[in-house]
Amino acid sequence: MPRLLTVQDLVVEVPGRNIKILNGVSFSLDAGQTLGLVGESGCGKSMTCYAIGNMLPRGLGQAGGSISFGSGESGSERPTIAMIFQDPTSSLNPVHTIGYYLETALYRHQRLRGNDARLEAMRLLERVGIDNAKSRLGAYPHQFSGGMNQRVMIAHALAAKPQLLIADEPTTALDVTMQAQILYLLEELKAETGMALMIVSHDLGVIARLADKAAVMYCGKIVETAPVEQIIQNPSHPYARALINCMPSIDPADHQPPVPIPGSVPLLDDLPQGCYYNPRCPRAAGECFKRFPPLAPVAQAHNVACYHPVAA
Ligand SMILES: Nc1ncnc2c1ncn2[C@@H]1O[C@H](COP(=O)(O)OP(=O)(O)O)[C@@H](O)[C@H]1O
Ligand SMILES: [Mg+2]
Structure with a gap:
């Protein structure tokens, strides 16, 4: 390699x-x-x-x-390079929805916007194991558990297609x-990407x-x-x-x-x-x-x- x-x-x-x-x-x-x-x-x-x-x-x-x-x-x-941190909830901005957070990253890294960004944000959320992704896009970090927020952080990292x-x-x-x-998810994503x-x-x-x-x-x-x-x-x-x-x-x-x-x-x-x-x-x-x-x-x-x- x-x-x-x-x-x-x-x-x-x-x-x-x-x-x-x-x-x-x-x-x-x-x-x-x-x-x-x-x-x-x-x-x-x-x-x-x-x-x-x-x-x-x-x-x-x-x-x-x-x-x-x-x-x-x-x-x-x-x-x-993408990074995820120890305390996912405090790494997320509390005033933005999960959807806004992911769609902003998708625009920055892949120039996706509008419906394309929304669909990709949903796909990423589902990929990291968050069900009902469509309704979750409007949620705020405080409405998620620590584990779910770490999944969101991982989805956000994936939006950059990191090497x-x-x-x-x-x-x-x-x-x-x-x-x-989360460890299992990281293993899977590594194998996939x-x-x-x-x-x-x-x-x-x-x-x-x-x-x-x-x-x-x-x-x-x-x-x-x-x-x-x-x-x-x-x-x-x-x-x-x-x-x-x-x-x-x-x-x-x-x-x-x-x-x-x-x-x-x-x-x-x-x-x-x-x-x-x-x-x-x-x-x-x-x-x-x-x-x-x-x-x-x-x-x-x-x-x-x-x-x-x-x-x-
Ligand atoms: N902004 C800073 N200014 C000065 N020293 C710092 C600062 N941030 C961390 N340190 C010191 O740097 C050292 C290494 O910290 P860190 O890399 O966070 O350790 P670890 O992640 O292994 O627990 C620690 O001794 C810490 O006190
Ligand atoms: Mg440390």
Whole structure:
């Protein structure tokens, strides 16, 4: 599959203060592929998405590195990127109807208007699983549940015919049955449209279900990337391993309780010298306290930023 996106040494900082929110993030995504981005709250997952979507919050700027599209050569076109967010209800404008929201997007992206836009809006609503689409076009977001609003957000994203859909914690605000339905819908739409998907979650279960490859973030850095089954079965970075050990099992025969990670994520303006994970890491020694380890290969397509990776 051709390369869709390459992020190389991306740095995002708060200007005027020496705070790096993203501190050298590198990964790539091929057309049609699904990348799962995982890590604790505050590690920079959303900022990575915003930087790629060219929508960093005011006051934050790209201070280094590059985001390139396609083959990366000059003339490569920026793919169409759509985004969905964690809290669908607050992402929708409360004063506009669902129909207005979708039809505006259909005009912007496909120049559809009038009856054509209305019919396509109905088709999209039905496609994302909202029944009685015709009567729903006049509804307002507050009349829909969170799950239905996330479906509307997905329909809105589809109106752009994206080559890349960025889904930032799309199911975090939903209950588990709705979560399963939305994940299933995303899987189906990906298969139908061939779009690539970048899915962000703090839940490795979600990543394991959807992603082809995963990237684990910590304090604004990617610390491990690998095919998803490799990360789940053979995590190499002690942080990735610890994240997996935090996952509760629903198997009654599994008597192992989840193991919490000791300590907490350091503040970005008070990062430890060396590897940022060293205060919490049982394997930290020597070099770990001096320099942040570079991302280096441990196996085919498997890279880890650790001086003492856990052996397979
Ligand atoms: N507008 C902002 N100005 C300064 N720092 C910010 C701003 N928005 C977020 N941050 C900080 O950037 C870091 C990364 O945030 P974010 O990408 O939202 O984390 P995640 O999505 O992984 O939970 C956090 O430490 C957060 O406090
Ligand atoms: Mg976030």
